[in-house]
Amino acid sequence: GFLFGGAAGIVRGAPGFLFATASAIQTFAIGSTFTGVRLGIIHAWTTESRSTTPLDRTKASAIAGGFTGGLIGFITRGRSNAIPGAIMFTLFGAGGQHVYNKRTAAPSAEPKKNFWRRMSDKSWTPFKVLTNEEYAEMLKEKMLKLDVEIAIIDDKIAGLKEQQRDEKQVPTSQPSEDKDRSNSSD
Numbered sequence: 001g002f003l004f005g006g007a008a009g010i011v012r013g014a015p016g017f018l019f020a021t022a023s024a025i026q027t028f029a030i031g032s033t034f035t036g037v038r039l040g041i042i043h044a045w046t047t048e049s050r051s052t053t054p055l056d057r058t059k060a061s062a063i064a065g066g067f068t069g070g071l072i073g074f075i076t077r078g079r080s081n082a083i084p085g086a087i088m089f090t091l092f093g094a095g096g097q098h099v100y101n102k103r104t105a106a107p108s109a110e111p112k113k114n115f116w117r118r119m120s121d122k123s124w125t126p127f128k129v130l131t132n133e134e135y136a137e138m139l140k141e142k143m144l145k146l147d148v149e150i151a152i153i154d155d156k157i158a159g160l161k162e163q164q165r166d167e168k169q170v171p172t173s174q175p176s177e178d179k180d181r182s183n184s185s186d
Helices: 002-012 016-045 054-077 079-104 115-121 132-184
Strands: none
Touching: 016 054, 016 079, 054 079
16 A cells, blocks of 8 residues: 555655555555454354355455445545445455455366357257267268269269260261152152
8 A cells, every 4th residue: 555655646746655654544444444344254154063155255245345445435535435435345345255256266076168068058059069979970961962962963964975875866867868858859
């Protein structure tokens, strides 16, 4: 708090030592009040048979933050800042404790699913995660369909070649008949 207050005083063009001292006093008051209230709440909620849960610690931090913010806001800035201070410090206390709980939580036993696997588990998405065997079976079916299509196209090509061969043979006999007709009319 002292260093931050000194820097803020220098930036504002005010005496750095005064700002540093005021900031250090406020930081000490906030920190000690928050810590004292939070530890008192946790001590009251803890018994030999029951330890605190992450939710209990979050509640304790929210209550301590609200009390601290309201009290320090009232003392340093007046009655009009008690409620906004209590609200903001409640949010800061609960939010900070929640983030801390998430970061320090023990990793779960089951591995975390990747994005596509989580999406495929939803009922409203068209995605489906395939196993290697399912994918291989799907590829075999597609290759079988392609083989059938290739066979059909080969049959069509053979039919067209045969038709083309037949057409080449038929036209050679027609012109000779035309010559015979022209000779007989003379």
